[in-house]
Amino acid sequence: MKSEKISDAVVRRLPVYLRFLNELSRREVPTVSSQELGQKLDLNPAQIRKDLAYFGDFGRKGIGYDVSYLIEKIRQILNLDQQINVALIGAGNLGQALSNYNAYLKDNMKIVAVFDASPEKIGSQINNITIQPIEVLVDAVKGNHIRIGIITVPDVEAQRVADQLVAAGIEAILNFAPTILKVPAGVRVHAADFTTDLISLAYYLDGGKERSEHDSKMVD
Amino acid sequence: MKSEKISDAVVRRLPVYLRFLNELSRREVPTVSSQELGQKLDLNPAQIRKDLAYFGDFGRKGIGYDVSYLIEKIRQILNLDQQINVALIGAGNLGQALSNYNAYLKDNMKIVAVFDASPEKIGSQINNITIQPIEVLVDAVKGNHIRIGIITVPDVEAQRVADQLVAAGIEAILNFAPTILKVPAGVRVHAADFTTDLISLAYYLDGGKERSEHDSKMVD
DNA sequence: TAGATTGTTAATCGATTAACAATC
DNA sequence: TAGATTGTTAATCGATTAACAATC
Numbered sequence: 001m002k003s004e005k006i007s008d009a010v011v012r013r014l015p016v017y018l019r020f021l022n023e024l025s026r027r028e029v030p031t032v033s034s035q036e037l038g039q040k041l042d043l044n045p046a047q048i049r050k051d052l053a054y055f056g057d058f059g060r061k062g063i064g065y066d067v068s069y070l071i072e073k074i075r076q077i078l079n080l081d082q083q084i085n086v087a088l089i090g091a092g093n094l095g096q097a098l099s100n101y102n103a104y105l106k107d108n109m110k111i112v113a114v115f116d117a118s119p120e121k122i123g124s125q126i127n128n129i130t131i132q133p134i135e136v137l138v139d140a141v142k143g144n145h146i147r148i149g150i151i152t153v154p155d156v157e158a159q160r161v162a163d164q165l166v167a168a169g170i171e172a173i174l175n176f177a178p179t180i181l182k183v184p185a186g187v188r189v190h191a192a193d194f195t196t197d198l199i200s201l202a203y204y205l206d207g208g209k210e211r212s213e214h215d216s217k218m219v220d
Numbered sequence: 221m222k223s224e225k226i227s228d229a230v231v232r233r234l235p236v237y238l239r240f241l242n243e244l245s246r247r248e249v250p251t252v253s254s255q256e257l258g259q260k261l262d263l264n265p266a267q268i269r270k271d272l273a274y275f276g277d278f279g280r281k282g283i284g285y286d287v288s289y290l291i292e293k294i295r296q297i298l299n300l301d302q303q304i305n306v307a308l309i310g311a312g313n314l315g316q317a318l319s320n321y322n323a324y325l326k327d328n329m330k331i332v333a334v335f336d337a338s339p340e341k342i343g344s345q346i347n348n349i350t351i352q353p354i355e356v357l358v359d360a361v362k363g364n365h366i367r368i369g370i371i372t373v374p375d376v377e378a379q380r381v382a383d384q385l386v387a388a389g390i391e392a393i394l395n396f397a398p399t400i401l402k403v404p405a406g407v408r409v410h411a412a413d414f415t416t417d418l419i420s421l422a423y424y425l426d427g428g429k430e431r432s433e434h435d436s437k438m439v440d
Numbered sequence: 441t442a443g444a445t446t447g448t449t450a451a452t453c454g455a456t457t458a459a460c461a462a463t464c
Numbered sequence: 465t466a467g468a469t470t471g472t473t474a475a476t477c478g479a480t481t482a483a484c485a486a487t488c
Binding site: 007009010044045046047050060061062063 | 478483487
Binding site: 008011012014015016018019040041042077078079080084086092093094096097098100101107109147148150171172173174176178180188190191192194195196197198199200201202203204205206 | 228231232234235236238239260261262297298299300304306312313314316317318320321327329367368370391392393394396398400408410411412414415416417418419420421422423424425426
């Protein structure tokens, strides 16, 4: 256990660990070693041990990590031991898809409010939540202890929505718009724009790019 | 211009540059400096210059970068100067949302085939593309010069779909399922699972989390 | 005990940033 | 020319990996 500050790279691996641990738990596997974790998650075992050791001594030498205990600890670290209210802004295709994922997020995160700008959507329901006009966003966020905002509005509106979220005291934003949001220090923004991921994939296509040999041996 | 191998971090910034350059182009801005770029994109100007210099001498000392020229060059680097056919596997909410984004991707990437496992979806259309059964995936990918696959099937099916894509000779995969896919070297996989991004945001919520102090003296 | 595996330090590797000569 | 800005080297910073004593 140290008390350095934790890098974002480390934090982003925690949900990955948690996900796999949950699977082990379902399968009633009692313990797991950093080696097994590393194998399944394509990570170096030393890195996993180091990541976990930032937060405490969760493992037992010679044994590994108790699955249930580690789940509990990671959930604490990630603040998932309390319900976290989330707002979704933008009820288009993507927004609707995300709000349906809600069910999967049994991680104590819950979309409790949905906002949209277009009058014809307002008042209709997504997943039992009534779509509200963006005009009431600030009050609704303040009034419902909403701490995270998910932005799925079109590009050009994203910054404006972010500004309103910030004005409402939001603590973190997941931004699906392909825009670099400007927010004050203290508000955390994660980019979730998949077009960046998709387009960068194209770089690795073998279109005359000099690249290392790639054999087509299958992994079984 | 060097000829080292380019890191993934660099490659992932290229689409970000491209996006902003396209905006400048729309606004008919003729040139841009690394400093302006850095300001808008929250990046260090030296980093931007270094990134671009891996691929060529695109700038002019004292002037900056010609917007149109740089767009052209980055598009070449990213293989976007040719049409790239993409398959979408999984026509659920998310898949449908993505296929509608198709319009936005005027970057020469096109979803040309959609697959799904559920019989009731097969034959219906998304965005003018008829949904096909997964059984024909391998042949369809081979036959239509499809080079990238986007996986939006449920968790448990993701690896199986990936295996089929690999069997069909896919070159790259964008994976929305929260699973670490095992693929042979030479096939590039980018994770696009937003639950990881969302959950890791929770870490930064301030539940008393300047937490260099967080006692975990646990007696086992 | 013998084997396994952690937690942690040290070594390595890689990525970012600063600095500046070159030059438009 | 004077000011601006690149491309690139060197310095710094940070993250990953190797190694191993501790110990279950």
